[in-house]
Amino acid sequence: MLANRKLILAHFWFAFSVFGVALTLGAWQMFIRSPIGTWLSNPELYYRSLTAHGTVMGYVFPTLVAMGFGYAISEAALEQRLVGVRWAWAGFWLIVLGSVMAIIPIALGRASVLYTFYPPLIGSPFYYIGVVLVVVGSWIWVALMAINLRVWRKAHPGAPVPLAMFANVAGSYLWAWTAVGAALELLLQIIPVSVGLKATIDAGLARVFFSWTLHAIVYFWLMPTYIAYYTIVPRAIGGRVYSDTMARISFILFLVVAMPIGMHHTFADPQVGAGFKFIHSAFTALVALPTLLTVFTICASVEIAARLRGGRGMFGWIRALPWDNPMMLALAFSFVMLGLGGAGGLINMSYQLDASIHNTQWITGHFHLIFGGAIVIMYFAIAYDLWPHLTGRELIDLRLIRTQLWLWFIGMIVTTFPWHWVGILGMPRRMAYFDFGHPAIAPQALSVTFSAFGGFILLTSGLLFLVILARGMRAPQADAGPYRFAIAVHQPATVPVALNTHALWVALMIVLTITNYGYPILTLALTEGTSVPAVYVGAQ
Amino acid sequence: MxxxxxxxxxxxxxxxxxxxxxxxxxxxxxxxxxxxxxxxxxxxxxxxxxxxxxxxGVPQRAANVTAPEQTKRLSEVVLTSHTLSRPSQEAIGRGATLAQRCAICHGPTGISRADSPNLAGQYAAVIYKELHDFRSGARTNAVMSPFAVNLTDEEIADLSNYYAYLPRLPAYHPTPQLPKPNIVIYGAPMRGIAPCGACHGSLDNKTGSPWLEGQSEAYMKAQLEAFAGGERRNDISQQMRNIARALTPQEIEAAAAYYASQPPDIVKAVD
Known part of the structure; x- marks a missing residue:
């Protein structure tokens, strides 16, 4: 059993509880703007709900999962006592405080600015300060991960860092640096306006700052999922990691190329030069590389498991896989959604193709499929895998777990496929109301209705997930043994220094941020007359 | 290593x-x-x-393109939610004295009998902006412009605070309350028209937008037509002109009639 199970359980329970609330809000939003809902005559309520949904799902939930999982990895993979437990609790409570502080103004309708802030919309300062506290809390975790690795290195000079910890620390560094963009936007631009020190804001510059955060944050969300692919799944299904080196290369590639690509979110923004948009677009294409490497390595790892179980033939081994194992099921679902969502992502990142789907429902469909689908389903898997080691009790009801995973997969497909489709038809995103009685959009009513039903399926699955975890807290006691990670076919005895440390890749990440963001940020910051009056939410 | x-x-x-x-x-x-x-x-x-x-993306102006000549004055008023938020009693008193010259059209209690706007209880920021615009010429009116042209900044602020301080009285010519027309609560999404109520009350209120309940129907209709025809142009970024141009005459009638029929005491309590 893990020594810091209370700490990790606190992170997971808070994460999954707020996830349950945000999921309910999400399902309500799908319903209320679909033809089956009665229009509630107040778009402000919709945006309030949307802000809460985004803030929880984007900032609170994945950050806490990454943190809780990170503490578990640090303890189990390094096989040493977690250094800085008190600090870890401080980080946790900062996040709780920040979440409460942010959610109150949202609930009061004083911060309906959506989680992407969208200046010149300005909400209550408590909302932004709450978000800052969440980020600061998570930075404590980043520091703790680095410190724990350092302590381990001192005790094991020259030894290869366990893959799970290597990847975990890479993810934490990525988060530390990518959060700087939004932090600069909040601290230098939004909060001064929000507390009344200034009345105008450079919305273009703010959008560039936010794009710094907005893409790499997705890879931070993705990290626990990829760590689970490499270090949990092969062990859980009885296989081996096909290549430890390939795994390390994937993670360092994420570190380097996930950062300098965010401007593909601002393709339609006039304040950014086309040359920079092109560079960002090209680097975004590169980020497909670590994912393709991962898909290859994991398929090979899974094949090893299948062949060990007696699988034969070119594709015959697929049948020999342990399909009743929830981890296998989660991986398969995650890969299908990753493949489909990734293909959609290639469309978003290309300058020309993006023009046809920019700011349409396609985008919302895309990030729900990738994040809500491929990533979150592995969060479920991580929780299921860790639960017996956290509670000292067995999760017995595998059938219920499989049902939950199936429902999530089906729900996500039913929700996001029509969502993509209406986006191609031109339906804009961030709208509280659609007049489906109008002949021009009446044909989209059916697709949106399907989508809403998908939302209900997801809600059912999410609640089932919480029920399974809660029941797991009361199951009969059983010792799950030490928590182990998958081992590679060729466990490395030595690893080149470049693949055993992060310094080179962190340096490249920072250099690329400067080359790709430096000039646009500087010109926007130094150009006069680019600010616009702030629009205060809920103010008269 | x-x-x-x-x-x-x-x-x-x-x-x-x-x-x-x-x-x-x-x-x-x-x-x-x-x-x-x-x-x-x-x-x-x-x-x-x-x-x-x-x-x-270096900011530059192409040499062969000249900026279009700006013939009409634009509004230069900057409003925030803090504009005039805490008036003193003295300011309100000075405003009351100044307001005597407004009473002939806007009524001694701020309720007009002449199809001019009712000002009693209107948001201070709204009166502040309109007076500034009348003074600068961004908005013109044969009657109002001469009144506004000699006002000082302080007098404008005092008048705004005074009228905002007055209680909202029922309009002089109330009609039976009408049901909310679609244009007020839904707008017309396919034509890019936001609901009137999203800024002017009923649903939400945005800084600088007046509440409209109980205002003169003829006045509101005339203003919407002036926005649509481009005679009135003191709206920032053409936000009202864009909407008014897309409205049908029937929608203008419906919105004006609806708001005129509402008693001002149902103005959404956001202030």
């Missing part, structure tokens, strides 16, 4: 990592800043530097 072993060109991982990234950057920069700008046959560049500056 130290930083010195890593950050050296003797380490092939370092050389490969830095080399590949640098090569990528150079190739994409050449493509993005030189090749692609010149690949656009419809854009002419004087030289390479011109193309690079254009692709980098």
């Amino acid at each position: 130290s930083a010195r072993d890593l950050f050296t060109f003797r380490n092939r991982h370092f050389t490969a990592g830095v080399g590949i990234i640098a090569a990528m950057l150079i190739v994409t920069a050449i493509a993005g800043f030189i090749v692609l700008p010149f690949a656009q046959p419809w854009v002419q560049f004087a030289n390479f530097w011109d193309a690079i500056c254009s692709a980098a």
Whole structure:
């Protein structure tokens, strides 16, 4: 059993509880703007709900999962006592405080600015300060991960860092640096306006700052999922990691190329030069590389498991896989959604193709499929895998777990496929109301209705997930043994220094941020007359 | 295993990592800043530097394009939610004295009998903005402009505070309350028209937008038509003109009649 199970359980329970609330809000939003809902005559309520949904799902939930999982990895993979437990609790409570502080103004309708802030919309300062506290809390975790690795290195000079910890620390560094963009936007631009020190804001510059955060944050969300692919799944299904080196290369590639690509979110923004948009677009294409490497390595790892179980033939081994194992099921679902969502992502990142789907429902469909689908389903898997080691009790009801995973997969497909489709038809995103009685959009009513039903399926699955975890807290006691990670076919005895440390890749990440963001940020910051009056939410 | 072993060109991982990234950057920069700008046959560049500056997004004005001449004055008022938020009693008193000259049209209690706007209890920011615009010429009216032209900044603030301080009384000519028309609560999404209520009350209120309940139907209709026809142009970024131009005459009638029929005591309590 893990020594810091209370700490990790606190992170997971808070994460999954707020996830349950945000999921309910999400399902309500799908319903209320679909033809089956009665229009509630107040778009402000919709945006309030949307802000809460985004803030929880984007900032609170994945950050806490990454943190809780990170503490578990640090303890189990390094096989040493977690250094800085008190600090870890401080980080946790900062996040709780920040979440409460942010959610109150949202609930009061004083911060309906959506989680992407969208200046010149300005909400209550408590909302932004709450978000800052969440980020600061998570930075404590980043520091703790680095410190724990350092302590381990001192005790094991020259030894290869366990893959799970290597990847975990890479993810934490990525988060530390990518959060700087939004932090600069909040601290230098939004909060001064929000507390009344200034009345105008450079919305273009703010959008560039936010794009710094907005893409790499997705890879931070993705990290626990990829760590689970490499270090949990092969062990859980009885296989081996096909290549430890390939795994390390994937993670360092994420570190380097996930950062300098965010401007593909601002393709339609006039304040950014086309040359920079092109560079960002090209680097975004590169980020497909670590994912393709991962898909290859994991398929090979899974094949090893299948062949060990007696699988034969070119594709015959697929049948020999342990399909009743929830981890296998989660991986398969995650890969299908990753493949489909990734293909959609290639469309978003290309300058020309993006023009046809920019700011349409396609985008919302895309990030729900990738994040809500491929990533979150592995969060479920991580929780299921860790639960017996956290509670000292067995999760017995595998059938219920499989049902939950199936429902999530089906729900996500039913929700996001029509969502993509209406986006191609031109339906804009961030709208509280659609007049489906109008002949021009009446044909989209059916697709949106399907989508809403998908939302209900997801809600059912999410609640089932919480029920399974809660029941797991009361199951009969059983010792799950030490928590182990998958081992590679060729466990490395030595690893080149470049693949055993992060310094080179962190340096490249920072250099690329400067080359790709430096000039646009500087010109926007130094150009006069680019600010616009702030629009205060809920103010008269 | 130290930083010195890593950050050296003797380490092939370092050389490969830095080399590949640098090569990528150079190739994409050449493509993005030189090749692609010149690949656009419809854009002419004087030289390479011109193309690079254009692709980098350097703020510049094309030499052969002159900025359109601005003949009409635009509104220069900046409003925030803090504008005039805490008036003193003295300011309100001075405003009351000044307001005596407004009473002939806007009524001694701020309720008009002449199809002018009712000002009693109107948001201070709204009166503040309109008076500034009348004074600067961004908004013109044969009757109002001469009154506003000699007002000082302080007098405008005092008048705004005074009228905002007055209680909202039922309109002078109330009609039976009408049901909410679609244009007020839904707008017309397919024509890009936000609901009236999203800014003017009923649903939400935005800084600088007046509440409209109980105002004169003739006045509101005339203003919407003035926005649509471009005679009134003191709305920032044409937000009202864009809406008014897209409204049908029936929608203008419906919105004006609806708001005129509402008693002002149902103004959404956001202040």
